[in-house]
Amino acid sequence: MRTLAALVLTACALAPAPAAAADWFFEGDAGVVYETNVGLAQRARDVKSDSALSTSVSTGLALPLGDDHLFTFSGDVNGNGYVELPGLSNLGIGATAAFRTKFGLGASAPWLRLFASGTRLEYDDAVRDAWRYRLGAGGGLRLGERWDVRLDYVFEERMADHGHRVSRILPGDVFDITSHTYSARLDVAVNEVLTVFGGYALREGDVVSTTRRNAAILAASTALTTDRPFGPDFVAYKIDATVHILSFGLSFALGRHASLNLGYERQLGFGRRDQDYFNDVFRAGVPVSY
């Protein structure tokens, strides 16, 4: 808790002083998430599904820097409360700085966005507590009146507080993970209210899965530790995997400042030594922005 308080104070201190030409913005989201394989398990007997209430709030400043550039800085808070596996419930507090530039005038002009974020993640069960850092670059453009395309790259690093070793062979730093994600997304305005979106993402890097002890899985792992939120006989392990993520969703505008969003995502993970898994994620939420 002391860490979170320190982070909030630091974010406030680093935030740009309110300027006459800067715009305060507020974004929030509340919703539910259901996952068919929360632990990203490879064996059917280890698969557990769960639902979570999910919420996020972000507020900050948008500051135009010259005619084509925009700098944004925000403080971000998000939380997830799991129903069956409360040890996975978490609170994240962090900050995001982003720079956007447009190459020309108009809504159809291509744009590029760079961002960096840092988040402190605190879980109900401390084994997953970590600092998460993200660096990303993305760009896109509007094609005609109805189509929006964007490409993104995100580098993510998580540095966990704990790395309890439970194996003589494998290290315990399961929750120290690094990944690279490349994604493409298309949004189509069906009418004035409804936008349909779909995308594909390729994620390369560490994946944390949870299982009961299994020799084949342990042989493919690069780290191992206990995972009490799933049960006393479960262990979390880290594998190097390629994950393909297909997503699809609907977004209904509720006036100018809110939407109702419904989304589905299928994650197909391919780890070394055939440690493969899949996870279906269903989301429903109401984001607002001012």
Added chain:
Amino acid sequence: MRRWAVALSLLLAGVAEAGDITAVVRDQKNGPLADAVVTAVPRGGTPAPPARPARETIDQIDKEFVPFVKAVFVSSPVFFPNKDNIRHRVYSFSVAKTFELPLYTGTPAKPVVFDKPGIVTIGCNIHDWMIGYIYIATTPYVGTTARAGRVKLDDLPPGTYTIRVWHPHMEGAEQATARSVNVEAGSTDVFFQLPLKEEFRPRRAPVPGQRGYR
């Protein structure tokens, strides 16, 4: 002195005979249509321009253009006061007027003069959802419907007029709406029903994975 008296009597006679047109515009569902521009052009003659084009304004309030549609007489100067506390960058690519106001707050000292008739679409390069329209008319008898879908054109000299209506989301061309109306002393009512098409401007409401400022 006698000449002045004649001129005054003619003027008074003209005013006495002037008529009004009240136009009501509805959409295909019979709902009132706001922001429709109604013009009246006298048959067989170009109406006299105003002695001095009115100074017009289009505000930027809560990151929207207000009004959404503005009708002005050709050669009118239009100011774009920014009443938000963030800078806007207003632009237009339209054939009738291409212009750009670099990032600014407050009110730019010089107005933009719209010297060609036509329709100008304006936008803000910081907030892509901000879109507005300026209708540049060659007749001083022009107005924009209010929320109730109604507009009144005042003080039209008696005669025959061609009445047209335009809306940014209308199906078809403005010319197809033309009709003749005889204006006499008093009020003449005109009714239009316009089928509308969908609007696909960039959405302001949040979309997952996209921040308001992208």
